[in-house]
Amino acid sequence: MTARANILGKLRSSLVGTTPRPDEFDEALVTAPWRYAPEDRIARLRSLMEAVHTEVHQCGSDNWPELVAELLNKRNLTNLLCAPSIEHGRALQAYFEATEQTIELLAYDQPVEAWKEELFWNVDASLTGTLGGIAATGTVVLWPDRHEPRLMSLVPPVHIALLKASEIHDNLYDMMVSQDWAAGLPTNVLLVSGPSKTADIEQVLAYGAHGPRELIVLVLEDL
Amino acid sequence: MSQRIPVTELTPGFRGRAEEALTDGQLRNNFRVAMDSLMTKRANAFPDADEREGLRELGNRLKAGALSRLPDLLEQLEKKLTENGVKVHWAETVEEANELVHGIIEARKGSQVVKGKSMVSEEMEMNDYLAERGIECLESDMGEYIVQLDNEKPSHIIMPAIHKNARQVSKLFHDKLGEPETEDVNQLIQIGRRTLRRKFMDADVGVSGVNFAIAETGTLLLVENEGNGRMSTTAPPVHIAVTGIEKVVPNLRDVVPLVSLLTRSALGQPITTYVNLISGPRKPDELDGPEEVHLVLLDNGRTGAFADAQMRQTLNCIRCGACMNHCPVYTRVGGHTYGEVYPGPIGKIITPHMAGLDKVPDHPSASSLCGACGEVCPVKIPIPELLQRLRQENVKDPEQPQQVKGGGAKYSRTERWIWRGWQMLNTRPALYRSFLWAATRFRALAPKKAGPWTENHSAPVPARRSLHDLAARHLDQNGGRPS
Numbered sequence: 001m002t003a004r005a006n007i008l009g010k011l012r013s014s015l016v017g018t019t020p021r022p023d024e025f026d027e028a029l030v031t032a033p034w035r036y037a038p039e040d041r042i043a044r045l046r047s048l049m050e051a052v053h054t055e056v057h058q059c060g061s062d063n064w065p066e067l068v069a070e071l072l073n074k075r076n077l078t079n080l081l082c083a084p085s086i087e088h089g090r091a092l093q094a095y096f097e098a099t100e101q102t103i104e105l106l107a108y109d110q111p112v113e114a115w116k117e118e119l120f121w122n123v124d125a126s127l128t129g130t131l132g133g134i135a136a137t138g139t140v141v142l143w144p145d146r147h148e149p150r151l152m153s154l155v156p157p158v159h160i161a162l163l164k165a166s167e168i169h170d171n172l173y174d175m176m177v178s179q180d181w182a183a184g185l186p187t188n189v190l191l192v193s194g195p196s197k198t199a200d201i202e203q204v205l206a207y208g209a210h211g212p213r214e215l216i217v218l219v220l221e222d223l
Numbered sequence: 224m225s226q227r228i229p230v231t232e233l234t235p236g237f238r239g240r241a242e243e244a245l246t247d248g249q250l251r252n253n254f255r256v257a258m259d260s261l262m263t264k265r266a267n268a269f270p271d272a273d274e275r276e277g278l279r280e281l282g283n284r285l286k287a288g289a290l291s292r293l294p295d296l297l298e299q300l301e302k303k304l305t306e307n308g309v310k311v312h313w314a315e316t317v318e319e320a321n322e323l324v325h326g327i328i329e330a331r332k333g334s335q336v337v338k339g340k341s342m343v344s345e346e347m348e349m350n351d352y353l354a355e356r357g358i359e360c361l362e363s364d365m366g367e368y369i370v371q372l373d374n375e376k377p378s379h380i381i382m383p384a385i386h387k388n389a390r391q392v393s394k395l396f397h398d399k400l401g402e403p404e405t406e407d408v409n410q411l412i413q414i415g416r417r418t419l420r421r422k423f424m425d426a427d428v429g430v431s432g433v434n435f436a437i438a439e440t441g442t443l444l445l446v447e448n449e450g451n452g453r454m455s456t457t458a459p460p461v462h463i464a465v466t467g468i469e470k471v472v473p474n475l476r477d478v479v480p481l482v483s484l485l486t487r488s489a490l491g492q493p494i495t496t497y498v499n500l501i502s503g504p505r506k507p508d509e510l511d512g513p514e515e516v517h518l519v520l521l522d523n524g525r526t527g528a529f530a531d532a533q534m535r536q537t538l539n540c541i542r543c544g545a546c547m548n549h550c551p552v553y554t555r556v557g558g559h560t561y562g563e564v565y566p567g568p569i570g571k572i573i574t575p576h577m578a579g580l581d582k583v584p585d586h587p588s589a590s591s592l593c594g595a596c597g598e599v600c601p602v603k604i605p606i607p608e609l610l611q612r613l614r615q616e617n618v619k620d621p622e623q624p625q626q627v628k629g630g631g632a633k634y635s636r637t638e639r640w641i642w643r644g645w646q647m648l649n650t651r652p653a654l655y656r657s658f659l660w661a662a663t664r665f666r667a668l669a670p671k672k673a674g675p676w677t678e679n680h681s682a683p684v685p686a687r688r689s690l691h692d693l694a695a696r697h698l699d700q701n702g703g704r705p706s
Contacts, residue, residue: 003522004313007468010526011294014535020292023473024284029277030479048493112458112511120424137494149511150457154450173479182475185440187307187505187512188457191498196450199490200366200382202253202389203260204408209365210416210423211450211497 027173034136034171041135041168042219048138052194053207054215061164061220065095068127068160071216072103077124079104081156083147088129088162108149119151125158132167133217134175134191140217141175142190150188159212161192164222237585240560250386254557257385261548264491265599282484283603286539289472293529296438296471297520303441307503309516320521321352324430324463327517328358331461333427337419339445339452340364341432342380342542343465343521345564346577349430360430361422363451365415372399378558380565381489381544386557419451429455429513433466434541435481436518439474441502443518446486448496456501462513464501468520469529469538481541484601488543524576527628533612534627537572539602544569546596546606552589561586568596572609579629580616587613659689 001009036044046056059067072080083089084107093105106123131143140161144150153159169175172191176182181189196211207213244250269275289296301311314320324347328336336353338344338360350371353360362371366383370376373395377383384392389406396402402414423429431452435444443464445452456462472478486492505512528534547553547567558566563574563583571586580587587610596606613627618638621631648658662669666685673682688696 002313003315003319006315007313007520007522007526008294008297010522011297011468011529014526014530015291015294018291020295021284021288024281024288025474025476026277026281029274029281030483033271033274052496108510110510113460116424116458120420139494139498144512146508146510149509150453151511154453154457171479172482173476176476176479182440185442185475185500185502187501187503187509189500189502190453191494191500192496193494193498194496196448197496198365198412198449200364200369200384200449201387201392201408201411203257203382203385204389206409206412208416209412209449209451210363210419210454 030173031171036135036170041170042165044135045133045138045168046219049194049215049217052138052197054138054194054217056217056219058165058219058221061222064162064218064220065092066099067218068092069096069099069101069103071160072125075125075158077103077158079106079122079124080160081106081108081119081123081126081152083108083128083152085109086129086147088127089147092127108147108152112149112151119155123156125160126152126156127160127162128153130161130163130167131179131189132169132175133163133219134169134172136171137191137193139172139191139193142192143186144188144190145186150190153190153192154211157208157212158214158216159195160216160218162218162220164220166222168219236562237560237583237589240562241556241589244556244560249388250557251555253386253388254554257382258548258554261490261544265488265545265548266491268487268491268493278480278484279601279603281480282541282601283539285472285477285481286541286602287536289477290469290529290535290538292473293468293471296473297468299438299473300436300441300471303438304503304518305441307441309441309443309503309518312517312519313522314519315522317347317521317523320347320465320519320523321349323519324349324465325353325356325358327461327463327515328353328428331427331515333461334358335422335426336360336428336430337363337422337426337451337455337459338367339429339431339455340367340383340447341430341465342564343432343467344430345377346521346523347465349465361419361426363419363423363455364447365412365449365451368415368419369395372396376559376564378566379544379547380542380567386559423451423454423458426455426459428461428463429457429459430463430465431456433464433470433518434485435478436466436471437473437475437478438471442475443501444478444482445499445501446482446495446497447499448490448492450497453497453499456499457512460513461515461517462501462504463517463519465519465521467538468522468525469540485541485543488545488599488601524578524628528573528576531626534572534576534609536604537569537576537609539604540569540573541602542569543601545599545601549595549599551591551593551595556589561589568606568610569604572604572606572613575613575616575627575629580613580627581629581632584617584632587611587617656691659691663687663689663692 128148131141195215196209198209350360369384378386504516553567616627616630617633619631662685
């Protein structure tokens with residue numbers, strides 16, 4: 001007998017004569033307390049994210065590259081990892097070229113194995129899009145793909161995330177259901193609610209444990 | 224001031240370690256401060272009692288519902304994960320699980336493993352198993368890293384190094400890593416970050432636990448704050464997740480209330496920094512992520528707990544640690560006193576199924592039964608009720624068939640006879656009256672020692688006259704009428 005057969009056999013024999021309990025999910029419990037007027041969603045998300053050291057900026061959907069350059073310059077960062085093959089990456093690249101920024105734009109265009117050392121030690125910041133945000137918990141949702149791979153939002157010390165104001169949902173349940181996540185998830189989905197942190201020593205909160213030390217969310221006012 | 228009577232007969236188990244812990248002022252202070260803070264944080268995270276209770280009820284129903292069709296869900300999970308490209312393995316014992324993990328690492332000729340936080344890997348003592356086979360298995364959660372560096376075990380399931388303060392960590396980093404001493408927590412964390420970053424990059428294999436496994440989509444969900452879980456499951460070319468068989472839930476939406484209950488109960492956070500949903504290895508067109516993802520499903524006594532409808536409720540546990548944060552015993556003796564992977568109230572009801580009640584006979588008794596653990600449990604496990612049940616299992620006749628592994632370890636023939644005598648005395652009025660007469664008249668002969676009771680209390684001495692006597696005299700003096 002295999003371990004699988006033994007385990008399933010034991011479980012089944014313990015359930016002989018019983019009937020499975022009905023599905024007792026109660027949607028109202030995970031949605032009703034977490035509803036916000038559309039104009040309050042940004043404020044809610046912002047206050048929660050700022051409470052955990054996220055820098056949140058609201059900006060126009062066309063002038064955000066300027067803000068990105070400003071934020072990087074303020075920190076004296078020398079390069080930024082972005083995805084020049086997709087819309088926001090192209091917009092950023094166009095702005096940086098037009099304004100002759102000295103910050104180097106890097107692209108994640110090869111398998112991680114080919115440039116792991118550089119990614120881990122020489123990339124200052126990254127910029128990714130998001131699938132949307134969640135007002136209830138102050139969260140941005142990342143849906144990594146070929147253009148914006150998983151490590152892009154994790155390894156560089158500063159992560160800038162673009163969030164469209166129109167894509168902020170009230171709560172996780174609404175977002176999952178309205179976008180029908182269950183029909184097909186990518187290999188990795190991430191809910192990110194601040195920069196990396198730990199309170200493992202004396203419960204003193206310290207940021208920048210293993211992931212980004214700083215998370216900057218740009219809320220694009222596209223409503 | 225009365226003199227405290229020392230405990231004279233220490234058993235090497237829980238009681239002995241508890242005595243030691245109770246005399247360690249630093250340890251008691253570290254725990255007191257931490258647990259007070261965690262209790263406040265949890266309370267603040269649930270400002271609306273109705274919402275909290277509704278959610279706990281839902282959490283309980285979801286877990287109980289999942290357990291009521293556990294084998295079907297496990298098969299569905301396996302099917303979906305396999306479709307997604309994840310390899311699923313099954314292990315009945317920790318030895319089998321370790322062999323599986325070792326086999327996967329060996330197939331890749333791996334020598335360095337980074338591990339995210341995983342209580343199941345603690346059950347397996349995976350670090351030691353792999354180290355004996357020449358494989359370095361490094362803990363990457365800051366707290367776990369600190370305790371590993373000091374050759375210790377975690378003392379809390381959420382905050383493994385909670386028993387240490389900054390000064391102690393500073394000394395440890397100085398002694399083991401040659402770092403300059405500092406009590407600045409930020410600097411200490413940055414030392415950990417620098418040291419571990421290189422390890423994440425070089426590791427051949429990343430190991431993680433699983434908070435919830437979703438059968439509907441074939442997804443492994445992990446919650447964490449540090450990013451070490453994401454690093455361990457993304458940067459190395461192989462990811463091995465290890466989990467108990469009870470972690471499966473039917474649908475993706477089920478994790479919405481469960482994650483909320485978990486993060487709010489554990490640390491008072493509305494959500495953790497990262498919630499990581501892993502549904503497969505790197506696809507051919509993707510540029511990072513592990514090439515292989517494996518899931519090891521471990522039994523290790525869980526089917527035993529599952530077989531008993533009452534004890535099955537232990538499998539509801541979502542490992543938030545709230546029960547230990549609120550436990551007056553845990554707060555005073557700390558996690559190491561329990562001597563097992565899972566400390567605190569939940570440990571007291573889980574461990575007997577893994578190790579056998581005979582290995583941890585003191586655990587069910589190390590409780591004041593104040594009920595706090597049951598009151599805060601986000602999935603409403605009736606921990607005090609299960610502790611009482613285990614106390615009963617503990618004293619069952621060992622020659623009779625046992626319902627819990629290792630039951631009957633505290634069975635005492637003398638005690639059984641004493642209770643029989645007590646029963647006889649209290650069910651025969653004439654005998655009872657004679658006993659009462661003798662006990663009051665010959666009170667000077669009462670024994671000076673009464674087992675564990677007199678370790679910390681004076682011996683009970685019968686009164687000069689029984690209550691019956693006094694009441695009868697009172698009635699006589701007042702003409703048989705109450706005054």
